[in-house]
Amino acid sequence: MAIPDLEDTVRRLQAYEAARAKVLMATGLPDLEAERVVCDTVSTPFNFMVGIPGKSFTFAGLQEAGIRRISLETSLYRAAISAMIDAAKELRDEGRCGFVDTSIPTPELSAYMKS
Numbered sequence: 001m002a003i004p005d006l007e008d009t010v011r012r013l014q015a016y017e018a019a020r021a022k023v024l025m026a027t028g029l030p031d032l033e034a035e036r037v038v039c040d041t042v043s044t045p046f047n048f049m050v051g052i053p054g055k056s057f058t059f060a061g062l063q064e065a066g067i068r069r070i071s072l073e074t075s076l077y078r079a080a081i082s083a084m085i086d087a088a089k090e091l092r093d094e095g096r097c098g099f100v101d102t103s104i105p106t107p108e109l110s111a112y113m114k115s
Contacts, residue, residue, distance in 0.1 A: 006034055010041050017044045023069060025049060032057055032065045039066025051075045 006029075013024050025047040029035050035057075039046050045068040050056065062070060087099040 006037060010038060013038060013042050013046075017042050023047050025071075028052060028055070032061050035062065035067060036065040039068075045069050047071055049073055051078075 009026050009029070013026060016024055021044060023046075024038075024042055024044050026038060027049050029038065035046075035048065046066060047069040048057075048062050048067045049071045051073050057065075059070065083099075087097075090096060090099055
């Protein structure tokens, strides 16, 4: 992934802000410091999109950087599908069901379904 030109990113975000965008977002910024720089240069709420490997910052860190919105996009779905694929591979490759030992118990899952 190319290193973003932070100055260009800020200019573009400021242009969107001037055009009255309700929320701003720039995916793939390299680190929390870049997120902080962007948040310090705009007043419109800035959104962080979870889902880029290596850029899973804590919510507290994002909040300290000035992030006001966090989008999960497909992250939870991909986590669930990854677990299913791992379980299927364990069945296929090892002929066992060890994943059952770490799966959510049925009563607990049912309680979530009732909420």
